[in-house]
Amino acid sequence: MMNFSAELKEKQDYINRVLDKYLPETEGRQKTVLEAMRYSVTIGGKRLRPMMMAEVYRTFAPNADLYLAEPFMAAMEMLHTYSLVHDDLPEMDNDMYRRGQLTTHAKYGADMAILAGDALLNYSFETACKAFSDGSNPAQDARVAKALQVFGKKAGIFGMIGGQVVDVEKTGQALTEEEISFIYELKTCALLEASMMIGAILGGATKAELDLVERMAKNIGMAFQIQDDILDLTGDEAKLGKPVGSDEKNEKTTYVTLHGIEASSMEVKRLSAEAVELAKKINGTEFLCELITYLTVREN
Amino acid sequence: MMNFSAELKEKQDYINRVLDKYLPETEGRQKTVLEAMRYSVTIGGKRLRPMMMAEVYRTFAPNADLYLAEPFMAAMEMLHTYSLVHDDLPEMDNDMYRRGQLTTHAKYGADMAILAGDALLNYSFETACKAFSDGSNPAQDARVAKALQVFGKKAGIFGMIGGQVVDVEKTGQALTEEEISFIYELKTCALLEASMMIGAILGGATKAELDLVERMAKNIGMAFQIQDDILDLTGDEAKLGKPVGSDEKNEKTTYVTLHGIEASSMEVKRLSAEAVELAKKINGTEFLCELITYLTVREN
Numbered sequence: 022m023m024n025f026s027a028e029l030k031e032k033q034d035y036i037n038r039v040l041d042k043y044l045p046e047t048e049g050r051q052k053t054v055l056e057a058m059r060y061s062v063t064i065g066g067k068r069l070r071p072m073m074m075a076e077v078y079r080t081f082a083p084n085a086d087l088y089l090a091e092p093f094m095a096a097m098e099m100l101h102t103y104s105l106v107h108d109d110l111p112e113m114d115n116d117m118y119r120r121g122q123l124t125t126h127a128k129y130g131a132d133m134a135i136l137a138g139d140a141l142l143n144y145s146f147e148t149a150c151k152a153f154s155d156g157s158n159p160a161q162d163a164r165v166a167k168a169l170q171v172f173g174k175k176a177g178i179f180g181m182i183g184g185q186v187v188d189v190e191k192t193g194q195a196l197t198e199e200e201i202s203f204i205y206e207l208k209t210c211a212l213l214e215a216s217m218m219i220g221a222i223l224g225g226a227t228k229a230e231l232d233l234v235e236r237m238a239k240n241i242g243m244a245f246q247i248q249d250d251i252l253d254l255t256g257d258e259a260k261l262g263k264p265v266g267s268d269e270k271n272e273k274t275t276y277v278t279l280h281g282i283e284a285s286s287m288e289v290k291r292l293s294a295e296a297v298e299l300a301k302k303i304n305g306t307e308f309l310c311e312l313i314t315y316l317t318v319r320e321n
Numbered sequence: 322m323m324n325f326s327a328e329l330k331e332k333q334d335y336i337n338r339v340l341d342k343y344l345p346e347t348e349g350r351q352k353t354v355l356e357a358m359r360y361s362v363t364i365g366g367k368r369l370r371p372m373m374m375a376e377v378y379r380t381f382a383p384n385a386d387l388y389l390a391e392p393f394m395a396a397m398e399m400l401h402t403y404s405l406v407h408d409d410l411p412e413m414d415n416d417m418y419r420r421g422q423l424t425t426h427a428k429y430g431a432d433m434a435i436l437a438g439d440a441l442l443n444y445s446f447e448t449a450c451k452a453f454s455d456g457s458n459p460a461q462d463a464r465v466a467k468a469l470q471v472f473g474k475k476a477g478i479f480g481m482i483g484g485q486v487v488d489v490e491k492t493g494q495a496l497t498e499e500e501i502s503f504i505y506e507l508k509t510c511a512l513l514e515a516s517m518m519i520g521a522i523l524g525g526a527t528k529a530e531l532d533l534v535e536r537m538a539k540n541i542g543m544a545f546q547i548q549d550d551i552l553d554l555t556g557d558e559a560k561l562g563k564p565v566g567s568d569e570k571n572e573k574t575t576y577v578t579l580h581g582i583e584a585s586s587m588e589v590k591r592l593s594a595e596a597v598e599l600a601k602k603i604n605g606t607e608f609l610c611e612l613i614t615y616l617t618v619r620e621n
Contacts, residue, residue, distance in 0.1 A: 050483070053486065112435060130412075131412040132489050133490075139438070139442065140478045143482060144473075150466070150469055150470050156459075156463040159456075163459070166450070166456075166466070169469075170450050176443050178351060178358070182436060182443060186351040186354040186440075189433075
């Protein structure tokens, strides 16, 4: 039996192959932005969202292959990447490095980064739509339509973008506990919820199971974001591939600035343990449970 | 019987009501960007794309009401609006006025304009997805899925965004006839093609009819763009609601700079007459034919 990190690596490699298959070729007059899209997606990333989607899909459809989920797996990583490309822009966080590499605007210019982000967002929907049959499988298509609706909602103004808006607007201001929760739930949890809910929907989960998945994903998202805040203060720049202390530089109130490192670490563990409990309730795969625990001890 | 301009006005009013219904309310912590979205969509616009969509839908489904097409009509105008919001950004055309009003970044700042554009793009897909039934109408849902695929493709990197990329990259350089065609086909024609093709798909057109609709829309798009270039040189600022001479200011090669005003006007008429012929082949509504002709004599 493989150990966890070998399995993690194998799953990341598989997702990278899926991404390579679904990303557009870099030929044509619009070559620059096609290259910028591919660059943005392939410079790194833990592939956590598609990985979570695949594990939840496997939980509900243990005997199906991942073929039906693949377009959504690729779409989710494209969507996540566009959000990073736009977040890094000079008008936003103005970050020059991510994952140890030049950010998209630093490499291709702000105009091409705006367009590459737009293109990735648009292409994520195009890619998700590839899960539709030619009309010959209406039962499957109904699931795909439902998954697409979750994808759109959690990514948009009442999901990730909504969180980003408030995050940007409130930068430099002291935040309340409630405002922090709102931002974390939308900016970070929403896409993790979407990933796992889409895995559940495509795998045939019931409404009650879908609710459990959403709660589990929210816990994972909160734990993930607080761990991110902790790493921004205590992490190792070489392992993170980006400068630490950026929250302080950008005058951002985080969960950690409100509660301190020790209480934040305990909250990460509590949220994570609860998520593992929920994962067991849906008979989640062993790897899913290990992955949830891993996220709380990660160093990047 | 109403005259053309009264009918045009009535149809615009109807589309504005559809937009009002589908745009999100401006309540919540992310209020600023919800307002920016609504502002961007409602400051004006001829509503040409949803109008064309509705006319082609009516052509193929004369006895159906427009209920099924409405989500796509709203989605198309949101999509078109996001493209204007991002085009106007300082890193792109840096325009402060559009339709006689402050552009979104001039009013809300570049950060909120980037996010409002992202939000409109995302919301356009969310809105189009509202055309899906709850699974009870698989035949209709198959059309919706097909329409959604056309929507995504024509908006993306092999459609509108692809054209915008080349337009931005080539600004300040002399363009060949071929490069101009590429930019016009993608940047302008693609969304008009999508609009009319979606109307045809939802209305139940055959593959052969869909091809005719695509050709007709391409002609209309080319005529529309060349007329835009002519108006940028000869138009009345008060009627246009924006400064003339912006192509010259931005050193853009256009069809008009290559061929002169007289030959360009003749080309607009030729393209438009051909489009009317194609409209008659599909037994297009009378209003559709009038609208095509109107676009070649418009002053804004």
